[in-house]
Amino acid sequence: MDKTPATEPRQSWTFSREVNAEIRRAAATGIYDIRGGGAKRRVPHFDDLLFLGASISRYPLEGYREKCETGVTLGTRYAKNPIELKIPVTIAGMSFGSLSGPAKEALGRGATMAGTSTTTGDGGMTEEERGHSEKLVYQYLPSRYGMNPDDLRRADAIEVVVGQGAKPGGGGMLLGQKITERVAGMRDLPVGIDQRSACRHPDWTGPDDLEIKILELREITGWEKPIYVKIGGARPYYDTALAVKAGADVVVLDGMQGGTAATQDVFIEHVGQPTLACIRPAVKALQDLGMHREVQLVVSGGIRSGADMAKALALGADAVSIGTAALIALGDNDPRYEAEYNALGTTAGAYDDWHEGRDPAGITTQDPELMKRLDPEAAGRRLRNFLNVMTLECQTIARACGKSHVHNLEPEDLCALTMEAAAMAQVPLAGTDWWPGKAQF
Amino acid sequence: MPVLDMLTTELRDVNAALHTAARGQANEAYVIENPRGAHAIAVGLDGPVSVTVKGSTGYYCAGMNKTATVHVQGSVGPGVAENMMSGEVIVDGDASQYAGATGHGGLLNIRGNASSRCGISMKGIDIVVHGSIGHMSAFMAQKGNLVVLGDAGEALGDSLYEARLFVRGTVKSLGADCVEKAMRPEHTALLADLLKRAGADARPEEFRRYGSARQLYHFNIDNADQY
Numbered sequence: 001m002d003k004t005p006a007t008e009p010r011q012s013w014t015f016s017r018e019v020n021a022e023i024r025r026a027a028a029t030g031i032y033d034i035r036g037g038g039a040k041r042r043v044p045h046f047d048d049l050l051f052l053g054a055s056i057s058r059y060p061l062e063g064y065r066e067k068c069e070t071g072v073t074l075g076t077r078y079a080k081n082p083i084e085l086k087i088p089v090t091i092a093g094m095s096f097g098s099l100s101g102p103a104k105e106a107l108g109r110g111a112t113m114a115g116t117s118t119t120t121g122d123g124g125m126t127e128e129e130r131g132h133s134e135k136l137v138y139q140y141l142p143s144r145y146g147m148n149p150d151d152l153r154r155a156d157a158i159e160v161v162v163g164q165g166a167k168p169g170g171g172g173m174l175l176g177q178k179i180t181e182r183v184a185g186m187r188d189l190p191v192g193i194d195q196r197s198a199c200r201h202p203d204w205t206g207p208d209d210l211e212i213k214i215l216e217l218r219e220i221t222g223w224e225k226p227i228y229v230k231i232g233g234a235r236p237y238y239d240t241a242l243a244v245k246a247g248a249d250v251v252v253l254d255g256m257q258g259g260t261a262a263t264q265d266v267f268i269e270h271v272g273q274p275t276l277a278c279i280r281p282a283v284k285a286l287q288d289l290g291m292h293r294e295v296q297l298v299v300s301g302g303i304r305s306g307a308d309m310a311k312a313l314a315l316g317a318d319a320v321s322i323g324t325a326a327l328i329a330l331g332d333n334d335p336r337y338e339a340e341y342n343a344l345g346t347t348a349g350a351y352d353d354w355h356e357g358r359d360p361a362g363i364t365t366q367d368p369e370l371m372k373r374l375d376p377e378a379a380g381r382r383l384r385n386f387l388n389v390m391t392l393e394c395q396t397i398a399r400a401c402g403k404s405h406v407h408n409l410e411p412e413d414l415c416a417l418t419m420e421a422a423a424m425a426q427v428p429l430a431g432t433d434w435w436p437g438k439a440q441f
Numbered sequence: 442m443p444v445l446d447m448l449t450t451e452l453r454d455v456n457a458a459l460h461t462a463a464r465g466q467a468n469e470a471y472v473i474e475n476p477r478g479a480h481a482i483a484v485g486l487d488g489p490v491s492v493t494v495k496g497s498t499g500y501y502c503a504g505m506n507k508t509a510t511v512h513v514q515g516s517v518g519p520g521v522a523e524n525m526m527s528g529e530v531i532v533d534g535d536a537s538q539y540a541g542a543t544g545h546g547g548l549l550n551i552r553g554n555a556s557s558r559c560g561i562s563m564k565g566i567d568i569v570v571h572g573s574i575g576h577m578s579a580f581m582a583q584k585g586n587l588v589v590l591g592d593a594g595e596a597l598g599d600s601l602y603e604a605r606l607f608v609r610g611t612v613k614s615l616g617a618d619c620v621e622k623a624m625r626p627e628h629t630a631l632l633a634d635l636l637k638r639a640g641a642d643a644r645p646e647e648f649r650r651y652g653s654a655r656q657l658y659h660f661n662i663d664n665a666d667q668y
Contacts, residue, residue, distance in 0.1 A: 152505070203543070
C-alpha cells in the first residue's frame with residue numbers, strides 16, 4: 001500500500017546549517033569566532049568584469065614579440081629614493097609572529113627574484129625578511145611593536161597603516177599560542193599572553209595630525225624614503241583625499257577580501273567594502289586633486305591572478321598587492337596536508353584558524369616542528385613563479401587590448417557581467433553602453 | 442657652540458645639521474633659537490649630541506631619540522620623545538598629549554605637567570613628571586617606569602601590561618586591570634634612582650605604586666564588562 005507522500009525536510013535559508021552551528025558554538029563557548037583570512041562571502045569582484053579585447057577600432061600587440069612594459073615606480077611625489085619595481089604587484093604586509101620566520105624569508109626571496117617588494121607587519125622587522133628582501137616596506141602601525149629608528153632607516157619605504165580591509169577600524173590580534181619568547185621579545189610583551197594591538201595610533205588622530213606625523217618620519221629619514229598610507233576599504237574617496245592631503249607618496253587601498261592574521265569573523269564579514277567598490281572612488285579622489293599617477297595607488301584585497309591585476313590597473317590602480325595568494329603560493333592550505341586539516345576539523349582550502357598556530361603547512365605558526373616543513377628556498381621559488389605567471393597573464397590581456405604598458409589599460413577596455421559590478425566599477429553592463437548611475441544626457 | 446636660528450634656518454637644515462653632528466660622535470652642543478612651536482624639531486638623533494631648544498616646540502620634539510640629550514627651555518606639543526630609544530629629553534615647561542608615547546628607553550624628564558595619555562603604550566622608557574598628568578595616562582603601557590610627583594587623572598594605567606607607575610599625589614581613578622601594589626625595597630631603590638636622575642625634590646616613601654592585575658592577559662568572556 002502506498003505511503004502518504006511526506007513533506008521533504010526543508011532547511012531554512014535564514015537559519016541554515018552554518019548559521020545554526022555558529023549559534024550553538026557561541027552558546028557553548030561564550031566567545032565570538034576568531035579566524036584568519038578575509039571575507040568569505042560572495043561579493044561583487046573582478047570575476048564580474050571582462051575585457052573587451054581588440055577589434056576593428058583598435059589593434060592588438062603581438063604576443064611575445066611586441067613589448068608590453070610592466071615596470072612601476074612608487075613614491076615619486078616627495079621621496080628622494082622612489083622604489084622601482086619590475087612588476088606592478090607587491091607582497092602585502094604580514095607580520096612575523098602571525099607568520100613563521102621561514103615564511104617571511106620565503107616571501108622576501110620570492111619577491112626579490114620577481115623584482116618586487118615585500119612588507120613587514122605588526123611586530124617589527126626580522127633579519128630573515130630584511131636579509132632576503134631587496135626592497136622592503138616597513139609598516140608603521142598603531143601598536144608600534146618592534147618600531148625603532150634603526151629599522152626605519154634601513155627600510156626602503158615606510159607604510160603608515162591606518163586601516164586594513166579585513167577590519168577597518170580594528171586593531172591586531174595575536175593569541176597566546178603564537179607569543180613565543182622571540183615574538184614577545186620583539187614586541188616587549190610577556191610570553192604567552194593574548195595580544196591585542198591598538199586600533200588607532202597612540203600619538204595622532206585625524207588628517208591634520210597625520211600630516212605632522214608624516215613630516216616627522218620624513219625628517220627622521222632625511223626625506224629619502226617613500227611614505228605610503230594604507231587604508232581599509234571604508235570611505236575610499238575621502239580617505240584617499242585625506243591621505244594625499246596629509247602628504248602620502250603612495251596610497252595602499254585594501255578591500256574587505258584582504259586577509260588578516262586573526263580577528264573576529266563578524267568583523268571580517270560585516271565591516272568594510274568590497275575591493276571592486278573601492279577603486280573608482282579612490283581614483284576619482286586622486287583625479288579631483290590632480291594627483292592620479294603623481295601619488296600612486298596600490299590596490300589589495302582578493303587579488304588572485306594576472307586577470308585581477310589587469311582589471312585593477314584598468315580601473316586606475318598603479319599596482320596591486322597580494323597576501324593570501326602569496327601564502328597559497330608558498331604552500332598554505334595545500335591538499336597534501338588534507339589528513340591533518342581533517343584532524344583539525346577542517347579541510348584544505350577552508351583552514352583559517354591561523355591564530356591557533358597549528359598550521360600543517362608550517363606558515364602561520366611559531367611551532368618549531370611545524371615551521372621546519374616550509375623550505376624557504378623552495379617556497380620562495382614557488383612565489384616567484386606565481387608572480388611571474390601573474391605578470392604574464394596581465395601582459396597577455398594588455399597586449400590583447402593593444403597596450404604597450406600595462407598602465408595603459410583603462411576602464412574603456414572593460415565591461416561588467418552584473419548590474420552591481422557595473423555600478424561599482426563604473427563600466428558598461430555587457431551588451432549595453434550604460435551602468436547604474438551614469439548620466440543619461 | 443653652534444647656534445641654529447629657526448628664523449633663518451629651515452627645519453630640514455636644522456635636523457640635517459643635528460643628524461650630521463650625532464653621526465660624528467663628537468658630543469657637540471647645539472642651540473636652537475626661535476623654535477616658534479615648530480614640529481619635528483631634533484627628531485631621529487642617533488648619537489651623542491646635546492641640543493638646547495630656547496623656546497617652545499610643536500609636535501614630536503625629539504621623536505625617536507637615541508643617545509642624544511635634548512633640553513627644551515619651554516613647553517612642548519604632543520608626542521614629545523615619542524618612541525625614544527635612549528638618551529635624555531628634558532622639558533622645563535609643560536607637555537601636551539602622548540608624552541613619551543611608545544618609548545623604548547631613555548629618560549623623559551618633564552618639569553611641568555603632562556597632558557592626557559602620558560606614557561601611552563610605553564615600552565621601556567622612564568618618564569618623570571614633576572607636576573601632574575592627565576587622563577588615560579600609561580594606557581596599554583608595556584614596560585618602563587612612570588613617576589608622577591603630582592596627581593594623576595582618570596583611568597590611570599588602563600589595560601596595563603608590565604610598566605610600573607609611581608604617583609605621589611592623588612589618582613582620580615584607575616583604569617581596567619590597574620591596581621595598587623605594595624612598594625617593596627626594590628621599587629623604593631628604583632624610584633630613588635629615578636628621582637635622583639631627574640633632579641626631583643621628593644622621597645620614594647611618599648609614593649604609591651600601581652601595576653597590572655594581569656587579569657586581562659588572556660581573553661575571558663567573564664571579563665567583558667571591563668572592556
